[in-house]
Amino acid sequence: MAGEAGEPVIHRHAAGPGGALVNAYLVETGGGVVAVDSTLTVSDSQALRRRVEGLGKPLLAVLLTHSHPDHYGGLTELVASDDVPIIAVSGVNDTVRRDDEVKEQILRPMFGDEWATRRTFPNQTVADGATVTFDGARFTVMDIGPSESPYDSLWLLGDDARTVFLGDQVYNHMHAYLADGHYERWLSTIDRLEAEFPTDATFYVGHGEPTSPELLDWQRGYVKTFVNAVEQADFSRPDAAKKAVVEQVKRYLPGDELQFLMELSIDPAADQMGAA
Ligand SMILES: [Zn+2]
Secondary structure, eight states, X not given: OOOTTSOOEEEEXXXXXXXXXXXXXXXXXXXOEEEEOOOSSHHHHHHHHXXXXXXXXXXXXXXXXXXXXXXXXXXXXXXXTOOXXXXXXXXXXXXXXXXXXXXXXXXXXXXXXXXXXXXXXOSEEEOTTOEEEETTEEEEEEEEESSSSSSEEEEEESSSSOEEEEETSSOSSSOOOOTTOOHHHHHHHHHHHHHXXXXXXXXXXXXXXXXXXXXXXXXXXXXXXXXXXXXXXXXXXXHHXXXXXXXXXXXXXXXXXXXXXXXXXXXXXXXXXXXX
């Protein structure tokens, strides 16, 4: 049910560990559903589609936050045969299409048939600051460029900057993917988001429970810890170096959720920093 005051209701669809713990969101209005992102695997995105159908309202649009495959890989199953806009800023659209073949090479061996054979891409692009409205729900996009992924954006619901679909600019106490190498940009984004959003905003993040802008500082610490650990490790002994990085990052975040993403990032990061 949409809220009594006609306010949209936000449903979080959280994948399990086999689907990289990724969140997609369904924003339910009185007469329809707008999805923000999809999931990684075929089975998670089929479950997401069933959830749309369970609401008994048409899918009106899909909004994409960023270019990573755990967020766009499930678009095919989510959209099914619906002819709906799949909307992203141009930078996200271009990057998803550019990198998809590389993602296929990486993800097919890891996920087999659970990585969609046919991927679906955005079919409508918008400029920074554009607003799109579906059944009275207004979504405004903020183009932030390369940050956590090769191209990122945020979607704000409503006009008070308090309901924010943040993509992966913050992971809620999970390990992060840092292989794309835009550490400095990511840290500047964190500064910008701290300045931009009120402390009582809700961040609907790509991994983990919804959170608040307070978590930006934690994310800043995580990125810095990882970068420092890679810089300090001695990659003339690669296995020991990798182990040292993992140990240092896990002192900052002892849990192991999405640890494989952080581990996958060590070699590329070492190459990018010239540490290897
Ligand atoms: Zn993600």
